[in-house]
Amino acid sequence: MAPDTTNINISYCDVTNENLKFAQSINGGSSFTTTTADSSANDVGQYSSISATSTGGNIYFSYYDATTGNLKVAASIDEGSTWSSSIADFVNDVGKHSSLDTVHSGATITIYISYYDDTSDNLKFAVATHFVFPTFTFSTVDSTNDMGQYSSILAVNATLVDNGETVYISYYDATSGDLKLDSSTNSGSSFSVSTVVSSGDVGQFSSIAIVDPTTVFISYFEDAPIASGNKLRMVRSADYGVTFEDPATVDTDQTVGEHNDIPVIGTTNVFVSYFGNTAGPGFGGLKFARSTVLIDLIGHRVTLDWSMGPTDGSSSTLYDGRILQIGQLNRNKWWFKIPRTAKPCPSIKQTQIRIVFRAPGTMEPGFYTATFEIRQIDG
Numbered sequence: 001m002a003p004d005t006t007n008i009n010i011s012y013c014d015v016t017n018e019n020l021k022f023a024q025s026i027n028g029g030s031s032f033t034t035t036t037a038d039s040s041a042n043d044v045g046q047y048s049s050i051s052a053t054s055t056g057g058n059i060y061f062s063y064y065d066a067t068t069g070n071l072k073v074a075a076s077i078d079e080g081s082t083w084s085s086s087i088a089d090f091v092n093d094v095g096k097h098s099s100l101d102t103v104h105s106g107a108t109i110t111i112y113i114s115y116y117d118d119t120s121d122n123l124k125f126a127v128a129t130h131f132v133f134p135t136f137t138f139s140t141v142d143s144t145n146d147m148g149q150y151s152s153i154l155a156v157n158a159t160l161v162d163n164g165e166t167v168y169i170s171y172y173d174a175t176s177g178d179l180k181l182d183s184s185t186n187s188g189s190s191f192s193v194s195t196v197v198s199s200g201d202v203g204q205f206s207s208i209a210i211v212d213p214t215t216v217f218i219s220y221f222e223d224a225p226i227a228s229g230n231k232l233r234m235v236r237s238a239d240y241g242v243t244f245e246d247p248a249t250v251d252t253d254q255t256v257g258e259h260n261d262i263p264v265i266g267t268t269n270v271f272v273s274y275f276g277n278t279a280g281p282g283f284g285g286l287k288f289a290r291s292t293v294l295i296d297l298i299g300h301r302v303t304l305d306w307s308m309g310p311t312d313g314s315s316s317t318l319y320d321g322r323i324l325q326i327g328q329l330n331r332n333k334w335w336f337k338i339p340r341t342a343k344p345c346p347s348i349k350q351t352q353i354r355i356v357f358r359a360p361g362t363m364e365p366g367f368y369t370a371t372f373e374i375r376q377i378d379g
Contacts, residue, residue, distance in 0.1 A: 045063050153169045183241050233249055
């Protein structure tokens with residue numbers, strides 16, 4: 001799904017007719033119109049990914065031609081009224097697990113695609129500048145193992161190190177069962193490869209989103225033994241994807257986390273939609289999870305003051321420093337971890353704790369209230 005400033009746009013495969021279809025709503029999802037974007041005689045439309053520019057009415061699909069084994073691209077310059085299609089890559093059996101993103105800079109639209117080479121078991125990358133029948137240049141990004149399934153790509157128009165746009169690709173290492181990330185600061189001319197999570201069989205159905213070039217979120221599926229249950233997890237980086245915090249568990253309700261998608265709205269709201277098969281085969285459904293603003297406080301400063309009550313003027317600062325970790329006890333209770341250098345409270349029963357967050361610049365303006373239960377935990 002790709003919303004632009006006014007419309008909701010969806011690409012999907014018509015399995016019965018083996019066509020690529022397009023659905024659009026111009027009224028916030030109350031109703032949709034559908035058209036066929038590619039009705040060729042081939043079996044087309046699987047593994048589709050969509051991106052729409054915020055201005056100009058341009059919409060792009062990447063998808064797989066199962067008859068020829070090619071990666072294809074469909075494009076519209078009139079908000080989906082008419083379509084043209086072309087082959088982006090035809091070398092080997094390519095185009096499964098495709099993911100597409102676009103960057104609009106001035107009059108230039110750059111199309112980025114990550115996808116899987118099923119012949120060589122490699123992660124591939126294609127890039128082109130708009131358009132009607134764009135000529136793509138493509139390359140192999142990672143060929144060390146069976147790489148590139150469940151890829152997700154995201155590009156941002158921001159110069160970090162080199163003179164170019166920043167491109168992130170998350171994907172699955174099927175040989176090692178790891179979640180991996182490729183990043184480029186020069187519009188995909190070169191990539192650096194890193195392993196994000198290696199504990200367990202992780203990285204299938206990855207989805208990547210960013211708040212800004214510095215803050216990267218990746219949601220993914222953990223294929224766990226039946227006894228412990230599959231999990232939907234998420235990781236976050238605050239340094240351009242160089243390092244990541246420990247994985248957070250979004251949902252552990254039996255078989256959950258496949259086919260997930262993670263958008264970020266604003267600067268603090270993180271959402272994940274995903275498939276939840278909680279009652280066995282044939283009983284799955286669409287699930288939805290949302291973070292709270294507290295996720296954005298990890299690694300930022302917090303001031304904890306205590307006072308003995310309104311009749312006692314004594315007070316002191318317990319701690320003034322960074323939050324190491326935040327977790328949720330239940331819907332209304334949270335805990336946070338700070339270094340053990342914090343001063344002990346003289347009397348927990350009579351002490352009032354005042355918590356002052358020094359909010360990071362990425363937080364949206366507003367009034368936030370946090371209530372904590374103060375406990376001392378040995379060790």
